[in-house]
Amino acid sequence: MLNDPMLNIVIVGVLIYVLFVIHAVRVSNRTQMTPQDDIDGATGHAPPLTEAPHPGESSYGAVDAPPVTLKRMLLITHCSDPQMWYADLVGKQVPYLGEWPGEGFKSREKAGYVNLVKFADARIVVRGPK
Numbered sequence: 001m002l003n004d005p006m007l008n009i010v011i012v013g014v015l016i017y018v019l020f021v022i023h024a025v026r027v028s029n030r031t032q033m034t035p036q037d038d039i040d041g042a043t044g045h046a047p048p049l050t051e052a053p054h055p056g057e058s059s060y061g062a063v064d065a066p067p068v069t070l071k072r073m074l075l076i077t078h079c080s081d082p083q084m085w086y087a088d089l090v091g092k093q094v095p096y097l098g099e100w101p102g103e104g105f106k107s108r109e110k111a112g113y114v115n116l117v118k119f120a121d122a123r124i125v126v127r128g129p130k
């Protein structure tokens with residue numbers, strides 16, 4: 001049955017179509033963002049975590065400056081459900097630990113538990129060294 005080349009072409013075509021549909025659904029489930037949000041890193045694709053000049057290049061007068069470590073955080077912009085663990089943290093930053101696709105961001109509560117922050121309630125920001 002799988003020796004039929006036409007059947008193999010149809011199966012591959014169906015698999016490609018299914019993957020395309022899955023990708024399209026994932027993309028459409030993301031919150032709507034503005035181009036400025038994209039510049040701010042709110043698309044979930046935050047900039048690289050380290051920035052360093054190339055060897056021998058100057059960085060504001062310093063030669064071969066060490067890399068600057070940046071940390072991704074979630075800025076809680078509002079809370080759509082007063083029962084959520086972050087309801088009292090609006091305007092504050094919490095750790096960014098990744099995403100649960102279609103659900104929300106992963107973060108850590110004060111008590112140490114990993115919990116959900118809804119996509120619509122926060123955005124990713126990048127914090128430099130203190």
